[in-house]
Amino acid sequence: MSSAGSTDAQRSFIEQARQAQIIRATIEVLAEQGYxxxxxxxxxxxxxxxPALITYHFGTKDFLMRGVLATIEExxxxxxxxxxxxxxxxxxxxxGMLERFVEHCWSHGEEVSAMTEIRRQARSESLRQAFSSSHDRGTAELVAFIEEGQAHGQFRDTDPALFASVLLVAMGxxxxxxxxxxxxxxxxxxEWASLFVNAISATTAPRDPGSENDEQDQ
Known part of the structure; x- marks a missing residue:
């Protein structure tokens, strides 16, 4: 690797480390003192x-908060x-997904508090759009998962979007x-995880797709 390439890589590493440091400090301030x-x-x-270093890396408070949200959500x-x-x-x-969610929330309480502060207190259009995009993405992924479980006969026949909406609110x-x-x-x-698992799990054993053909042939 050339000397210039090594210098660029080192600069990039240092900048990423500095941005991570700023995001970590922002999470702690949000959790301890509020938005x-x-x-x-x-x-x-x-x-x-x-403070000039924060401005250099993030420019505005909105961009910093979006960076915090992206980090926490990732x-x-x-x-x-x-x-x-x-x-x-x-x-x-x-x-398993819900139990891991619970464990993460309780072992990373500062991040949860920081995310809650941003969502409840931020008023800018860019942050509202970031919330909306994140919510839409999470809803789509959960709906697809529910529909797949229904197709395999393991989730009952309920409205996937409705269930996803209720679950996401409860998670929040x-x-x-x-x-x-x-x-x-x-x-x-x-108990919390069981509420949602029991609410959507099919109560009967999945039906063998081939059984319908067998009945029709009789």
Whole structure:
């Protein structure tokens, strides 16, 4: 690699590290002090850097908050995706996804608080569009998953969009349900996930697609 290429790669690495540092500091300020207190000056003091450095990397508060949202949502998506092990059924897949969501929320409380602050307090058009795009994307993915489970006879015949909407609202409010002890948290996590798994799981065994042809031939 040329010297110029090495310098560019090093600069890129340093810039990414600095942006991550700023986003981390912003998350902490949002969680501790709220959206209104998350000025560049306060975030800079929290990160022990110059406010001008935040302006250099993000330009405006809106772009910084969009960067924070993108980071939090990416980490949450990765956590919910889980391992490479294939679940035994669609209800099992939904159960695992929801339990991983719960675990991530409770082990990354600052990120959840920061995301909640932005969604509730931000008023700019660009942030509203970011929320809308994220919501639409999450809804589409969940609807597709539900429809696939229905096609395999493992989810009951309900409106996928309605179920997805109710579940996403519940996920947005879940952080309020934290218990007073680790045991209570585990109980809440299991019961909360079970509510949605039981609500959509088919109550009868999946029908063999070939059975209809067999009956018609008789």
């Amino acid at each position: 209104g207190a998350a000025s560049f000056a306060r975030i800079a003091r929290h990160a022990s850097i110059s 980490r949450l998506d990765d956590a919910m995706a889980g391992t490479d092990d294939e679940p035994d059924s669609y209800p099992d897949a939904l159960k 409010e879940f952080s309020r349900l934290r218990g007073r002890s680790a045991d209570e948290n585990r109980r809440i996590a299991v």
